[in-house]
Amino acid sequence: xxxxxxxxxxxxxxxxxxxxxxxxxxxxxxxxxxxxxxxxxxxxxxxxxxxxxxxxxxxxxxxxxxxxxxxxxxxxxxxxxxxxxxxxxxxxxxxxxxxxxxxxxxxxxxxxxxxxxxxxxxxxxxxxxxxxxxxxxxxxxxxxxxxxxxxxxxxxxxxxxxxxxxxxxxxxxxxxxxxxxxxxxxxxxxxxxxxxxxxxxxxxxxxxxxxxxxxx
Amino acid sequence: xxxxxxxxxxxxxxxxxxxxxxxxxxxxxxxxxxxxxxxxxxxxxxxxxxxxxxxxxxxxxxxxxxxxxxxxxxxxxxxxxxxxxxxxxxxxxxxxxxxxxxxxxxxxxxxxxxxxxxxxxxxxxxxxxxxxxxxxxxxxxxxxxxxxxxxxxxxxxxxxxxxxxxxxxxxxxxxxxxxxxxxxxxxxxxxxxxxxxxxxxxxxxxxxxxxxxxxxxxxxxxxxxxxx
Numbered sequence: 001x002x003x004x005x006x007x008x009x010x011x012x013x014x015x016x017x018x019x020x021x022x023x024x025x026x027x028x029x030x031x032x033x034x035x036x037x038x039x040x041x042x043x044x045x046x047x048x049x050x051x052x053x054x055x056x057x058x059x060x061x062x063x064x065x066x067x068x069x070x071x072x073x074x075x076x077x078x079x080x081x082x083x084x085x086x087x088x089x090x091x092x093x094x095x096x097x098x099x100x101x102x103x104x105x106x107x108x109x110x111x112x113x114x115x116x117x118x119x120x121x122x123x124x125x126x127x128x129x130x131x132x133x134x135x136x137x138x139x140x141x142x143x144x145x146x147x148x149x150x151x152x153x154x155x156x157x158x159x160x161x162x163x164x165x166x167x168x169x170x171x172x173x174x175x176x177x178x179x180x181x182x183x184x185x186x187x188x189x190x191x192x193x194x195x196x197x198x199x200x201x202x203x204x205x206x207x208x209x210x211x212x213x214x215x216x
Numbered sequence: 217x218x219x220x221x222x223x224x225x226x227x228x229x230x231x232x233x234x235x236x237x238x239x240x241x242x243x244x245x246x247x248x249x250x251x252x253x254x255x256x257x258x259x260x261x262x263x264x265x266x267x268x269x270x271x272x273x274x275x276x277x278x279x280x281x282x283x284x285x286x287x288x289x290x291x292x293x294x295x296x297x298x299x300x301x302x303x304x305x306x307x308x309x310x311x312x313x314x315x316x317x318x319x320x321x322x323x324x325x326x327x328x329x330x331x332x333x334x335x336x337x338x339x340x341x342x343x344x345x346x347x348x349x350x351x352x353x354x355x356x357x358x359x360x361x362x363x364x365x366x367x368x369x370x371x372x373x374x375x376x377x378x379x380x381x382x383x384x385x386x387x388x389x390x391x392x393x394x395x396x397x398x399x400x401x402x403x404x405x406x407x408x409x410x411x412x413x414x415x416x417x418x419x420x421x422x423x424x425x426x427x428x429x430x431x432x433x434x435x436x437x438x439x440x441x442x443x444x
Binding site: 057075079086088092 | 219220221222225226228229230233236237240241296297299300301302303304305306307308309310311316440443444
């Protein structure tokens with residue numbers, strides 16, 4: 001199988017409050033690859049993610065998606081990107097099913113039938129949230145709230161998953177579940193790009209590591 | 217599961233979510249209305265309850281109260297979504313941001329503007345408006361309140377990233393409301409004199425049409441600035 005280059009980043013620079021976080025950063029992310037972004041607090045991991053996802057305007061450098069500049073065709077890039085940041089985008093007034101449904105509907109995933117929630121219930125059961133489907137998310141614990149957000153990984157068909165600290169507040173069993181899901185994503189030709197302070201080398205043999213250094 | 221991009225589906229989902237949330241927190245709907253009622257009932261107390269004086273001032277009172285009560289809910293349009301990260305998720309969805317903005321503004325209008333329009337006959341009675349002027353008041357509110365929501369959303373988008381954007385939002389948005397206020401009150405005044413007020417309505421309608429086309433793009437740029 002030919003391996004395509006999903007994302008290519010060229011000469012990205014990020015300056016925050018007169019401090020240069022990284023300069024002329026270039027890297028490549030091929031298909032079926034898991035890449036971990038490492039670095040101490042304040043090294044610019046989240047800043048890099050926000051630049052790649054397009055929240056922060058690129059002052060210098062380029063992003064390429066399948067060889068095409070992302071600026072020219074942002075829609076294609078965004079339709080193949082799943083981004084989960086520190087702020088997970090889960091509304092705490094709504095319940096888990098409503099949250100998942102809303103995310104699905106606003107990202108183009110159709111469900112079988114409008115009134116059929118069984119697929120949603122199965123998914124939540126799989127994530128260990130049985131019996132908590134109808135409760136407003138604010139009543140759930142931090143880890144459970146995070147699980148509701150991470151349920152998107154079981155729905156998403158995006159080729160690139162960008163996850164900023166996905167393991168925060170998730171228990172050991174949850175971490176195992178997530179790693180299994182990462183493997184599925186790799187098997188179907190997608191890639192995972194994540195920040196984490198956990199050591200993932202023992203779970204993923206060909207883990208690529210991108211390190212950022214804290215610069216003063 | 218397959219992906220299907222439908223603008224209609226997106227509009228309905230975003231709209232439904234905001235309206236559902238408003239109904240879960242009913243204070244969001246009721247508070248601006250109560251505020252409107254209180255402001256209107258303060259005027260007779262302050263300037264005296266003479267029916268003619270009130271009828272003369274009614275257009276101004278109704279519209280100033282409408283401006284202020286719209287301001288109350290404005291901050292909420294994007295605030296919650298910004299704080300919990302839903303806004304980021306919507307920005308990285310492949311849908312155009314301006315469409316999401318239109319859906320959210322429509323939802324905001326149906327929560328704050330529409331109840332105001334529906335209850336305006338009652339408020340008109342409180343101020344001794346005659347039937348001609350009442351009709352004009354309802355029509356101007358019907359055209360004017362969506363305009364207020366659209367213009368207000370630009371300010372809300374710009375200030376959503378700030379810790380205490382509430383006052384700044386009023387300072388930004390209220391001056392932009394002045395043309396609406398001028399033409400709307402003028403229409404009601406004219407109708408009270410049994411004259412033709414279609415001219416003012418046409419200008420209000422033109423402003424609404426322009427805002428409907430331009431504001432969503434302004435708001436989406438404002439949101440992108442706020443999120444970055």
